[in-house]
Structure formats: structure tokens, C-alpha cells
Amino acid sequence: MRxxxxxxxxxxxxxxKLINANExxxxxxxxxxxxxxxxxxxxxxxxxPEETIKTIITxxxxxxxxxxxxxxxxxxxxxxxxxFLSPGNQSLFLxxxxxxxxxxxxxxxxxxxxxxxxxxxxxxxxxxxxALRQLGPLVANEYGLHRMIIIYLLGGVAGFFISYLAGIxxxxxxxxxxxxxxxxxxxxxxSRGGYYGRAIYSxxxxxxxxxxxxxxxxxxxxxxxxxxGMAAGALLGFLLGYQEKSRQTxxxxxxxxxxxxxxxxxxxxxxxxxxxxxxxx
Numbered sequence: 001m002r003x004x005x006x007x008x009x010x011x012x013x014x015x016x017k018l019i020n021a022n023e024x025x026x027x028x029x030x031x032x033x034x035x036x037x038x039x040x041x042x043x044x045x046x047x048x049p050e051e052t053i054k055t056i057i058t059x060x061x062x063x064x065x066x067x068x069x070x071x072x073x074x075x076x077x078x079x080x081x082x083x084f085l086s087p088g089n090q091s092l093f094l095x096x097x098x099x100x101x102x103x104x105x106x107x108x109x110x111x112x113x114x115x116x117x118x119x120x121x122x123x124x125x126x127x128x129x130x131a132l133r134q135l136g137p138l139v140a141n142e143y144g145l146h147r148m149i150i151i152y153l154l155g156g157v158a159g160f161f162i163s164y165l166a167g168i169x170x171x172x173x174x175x176x177x178x179x180x181x182x183x184x185x186x187x188x189x190x191s192r193g194g195y196y197g198r199a200i201y202s203x204x205x206x207x208x209x210x211x212x213x214x215x216x217x218x219x220x221x222x223x224x225x226x227x228x229g230m231a232a233g234a235l236l237g238f239l240l241g242y243q244e245k246s247r248q249t250x251x252x253x254x255x256x257x258x259x260x261x262x263x264x265x266x267x268x269x270x271x272x273x274x275x276x277x278x279x280x281x
Contacts, residue, residue, distance in 0.1 A: 155180020
């Protein structure tokens with residue numbers, strides 16, 4: 001029979017090594033409170049750029065499927081590439097689209113977070129998630145994982161807040177967050193300089209120009225969200241610093257975790273409140 005005072009062991013959620021469950025800090029990788037359930041979950045899903053990006057994409061896909069299940073759009077199963085598999089506006093509103101209508105008329109400020117995980121069509125989500133897969137690893141490499149998370153989540157909120165101030169009535173999409181990544185890389189390339197910095201700046205400038213011209217040619221694009229996201233990303237890059245200037249700190253880690261927690265709570269509330277409203281109809 002095992003004594004209650006006997007030491008128990010667990011696998012560290014970050015480095016996967018066997019440690020004492022009561023250790024306040026993993027002696028191998030330094031993660032704090034490795035035996036805590038929330039710590040285990042966060043380190044499992046946000047332990048590397050690959051896992052983090054995969055998690056973000058998974059959440060976007062889940063929300064997209066839910067939005068289609070609630071209220072498919074009238075042209076949701078048509079053959080237009082811009083409207084194929086489109087959720088209805090009712091779904092998008094219930095799940096947390098943002099803009100002057102949700103915020104001013106319904107006081108739904110939390111939609112500045114949730115709108116970053118909603119999409120209007122299959123092409124919309126595919127484009128944004130492909131861009132995230134391309135840009136996310138680059139930002140994580142130059143800024144570190146925790147600063148990448150901060151830039152992506154806070155940059156998206158800032159982009160949508162700017163578009164709200166500009167009077168955009170109804171908007172969704174991860175493009176504000178993606179543009180925040182672009183803005184942070186533009187700042188990095190310009191600040192770093194040298195052959196590598198200039199090459200990065202030149203390459204990502206092409207992305208920025210492409211998004212700008214796409215927004216001019218295609219109706220319904222939230223150019224204020226795109227521009228606001230890029231500006232926010234550049235500002236966050238300047239404030240947070242990148243790896244070659246300053247290493248990541250525990251403060252960056254705490255801010256990233258707070259951003260993740262607020263995002264998770266907002267998304268859970270969006271789903272719960274949607275189901276609650278539908279149950280009363």
C-alpha cells in the first residue's frame with residue numbers, strides 16, 4: 001500500500017521528461033507548476049510554433065463548421081468561389097462578428113476577440129489559414145513563440161478596433177491578425193537591416209501590397225482592419241522587441257497566457273450564448 005507522503009511522478013508537459021509531481025519548476029526546461037492541469041494543457045497545445053499554429057487553425061475550422069451548422073448562407077452551397085460554403089449572417093452575429101452594429105447596438109465588445117476566428121466562406125478561411133502557416137513560423141523564429149502569440153491575438157483585436165472606429169458595421173476574419181504578423185515582420189526587417197533584414201522586408205512588402213490591392217479590387221474587404229492590424233503588429237514588434245535585441249522574458253509568457261485565456265473564454269461564451277439564444281427561439 002502506497003503511503004500518502006510518497007512522492008509521485010509525472011511527465012513534464014513541455015520537455016516530456018519524468019519529474020516529481022510536486023516540483024514547483026521543471027528542473028530540465030524551467031516550466032513553472034508542471035503538475036498544474038492548466039499549465040499542462042497550455043504547454044501541450046502551445047509548446048512550439050507548429051503546435052500553436054495547428055491549434056489556432058483547428059479553432060478556426062471548428063468555429064467555421066459550427067457557423068455553417070447554425071445558419072448556412074443562402075448561397076452557402078452555390079458555385080461562386082467567393083461564396084461557396086458561406087455561413088449566414090445570423091450565425092456570424094451569434095458567434096461574435098464585430099463592428100459598429102454588434103458593439104454600438106448590442107454592447108458586444110468581446111466580439112473584437114471572437115471575430116478573428118470567424119470566416120465568411122471556404123475561400124476566406126483557406127486564404128487566412130494558409131497565410132498563417134506561412135507567416136507564423138517566421139514571426140515565432142524572430143520574436144519567439146510567446147511574442148508571436150501576443151502579436152497575433154492583440155494585433156487582431158487592435159485591427160478590428162480601428163475598423164470599428166472607422167465605422168465598419170459588420171466584419172469578421174483572421175486577416176486582421178495575419179496582417180499584424182505582417183506588420184511585425186515589416187518592422188523587424190526595417191529595424192534589423194543588413195542583407196537578411198532587407199530581404200525579409202522586401203519579401204513581406206510584397207504580401208502587404210498584395211493585400212492592399214486585393215482590398216481595393218474586391219468589394220466587402222475590411223481594409224481598415226487590414227491596415228489597423230499591420231500598424232498594430234509593427235507597434236507591438238517595436239514594444240515587445242525581437243530575439244536579436246532582447247530575449248523573451250517571463251512577462252512575455254504571462255501576457256501570452258493571459259491573451260490565450262481571454263480568447264478561450266470569449267470563444268466559449270460566444271458558443272454558449274449562441275446556443276442559449278437558439279434554445280429560446
